[in-house]
Amino acid sequence: MTRRGGVSTGDAAGLQCGFGAGDDPAAVAENRRRAAEAVLPGAALVSVHQVHSPDVATVAEPWSDDARPHADALVTDRPGVLLAIVTADCAPVLLADRTAGVVGAAHAGWRGAHGGVIANTVEAMVALGAAHERIAAAIGPCIAQPSYEVDDGFREQFTEADVRFFGPGEAGHWQFDLPGYVAARLRMAGVDTVEDLALDTYADPARFYSYRRATHRGEANYGRLISLIGLGG
Numbered sequence: 001m002t003r004r005g006g007v008s009t010g011d012a013a014g015l016q017c018g019f020g021a022g023d024d025p026a027a028v029a030e031n032r033r034r035a036a037e038a039v040l041p042g043a044a045l046v047s048v049h050q051v052h053s054p055d056v057a058t059v060a061e062p063w064s065d066d067a068r069p070h071a072d073a074l075v076t077d078r079p080g081v082l083l084a085i086v087t088a089d090c091a092p093v094l095l096a097d098r099t100a101g102v103v104g105a106a107h108a109g110w111r112g113a114h115g116g117v118i119a120n121t122v123e124a125m126v127a128l129g130a131a132h133e134r135i136a137a138a139i140g141p142c143i144a145q146p147s148y149e150v151d152d153g154f155r156e157q158f159t160e161a162d163v164r165f166f167g168p169g170e171a172g173h174w175q176f177d178l179p180g181y182v183a184a185r186l187r188m189a190g191v192d193t194v195e196d197l198a199l200d201t202y203a204d205p206a207r208f209y210s211y212r213r214a215t216h217r218g219e220a221n222y223g224r225l226i227s228l229i230g231l232g233g
Contacts, residue, residue: 001038002207006031011219012209018086018224019065022041032226036082040230043082048074050086053090054116056124061081064148073106073121082230088211088212089201091182092227095121095191097130103229105160108182114157118185132190139186140227141208144200145177148212201225 006015008027015031016023036045037117044062048071050092057069074083083105085092090109096102106112125135145167147198155166155174165184179196186194201208214222 001035001228003209003225004035004207005222008223011214011221012223013210014223015226016209016223017084017226018088021223022221023223032084035226035228037082039082039228040082040232041233043080043230045082045084045228046074046076047084047086048072052107052109052111052115054112054120056104056106056117056120058124058128072108072112072117073104073124075102075104075121075124075128076231077102079231082091082228085227086224087140087142087201088209088214088222088224088229089143089148091178092140092225093118093121093137093186094140094227094229095125095135097125097134097136098228099134100129100131101231102128102130102225103231105227105229108185110154110176110178110181113178113182113185118182119189120189123187133192135191136193137186137191137195137198139179139182139194141197141199141201141225142178142182143180143202143210143212144198145175147202148176148178149173149202150176 003014049068055069055071056073085105085107093106095104101123104121165177165181166218202213203211209223
């Protein structure tokens with residue numbers, strides 16, 4: 001989803017759905033309610049406390065926001081459960097095997113993608129009955145290569161096999177292709193059907209929140225976009 005249509009105000013004005021944005025909790029709750037109702041009316045929205053990890057939570061029963069586990073992806077085969085990931089430049093990845101009735105959602109920043117959150121999400125879906133060849137994935141709005149400058153220290157954390165994701169930049173710097181890297185990790189995990197929405201969060205302040213843009217502008221805080229997927233009852 002974009003930032004449009006919510007009730008938050010200030011730097012994070014709009015549909016701000018993250019708990020860590022210094023936002024009015026009542027506004028966050030209303031924004032999350034609106035988002036859930038727009039996607040799967042009546043469903044229980046379930047999220048995690050995201051920490052840039054490779055960890056995946058399997059949802060058998062909804063939990064409260066206060067009981068969110070530390071993880072960066074969720075999977076479920078339960079109808080009426082709506083999986084939620086929040087992002088502000090990192091890539092939201094939504095996955096589904098419609099035949100098996102299994103869905104997943106992953107928060108894939110560079111660290112999580114590099115650390116295995118994509119493959120772990122796919123395997124958690126397979127454990128619920130999904131098949132690699134049936135899983136389709138979508139990469140939502142995230143920071144794009146022209147907006148994502150990184151330094152040599154960042155580049156050194158990747159192997160030479162990943163050189164294709166680094167374009168030339170200023171001296172000692174590179175332009176990193178996060179959505180391209182995430183798509184490659186999905187294919188490495190056995191997912192052949194991958195759609196990248198190709199929407200740059202940094203470059204479109206009217207529609208998207210961006211951590212890096214807010215930092216460059218010296219803003220006090222930044223909002224979080226929400227991405228949702230679930231199974232109807």
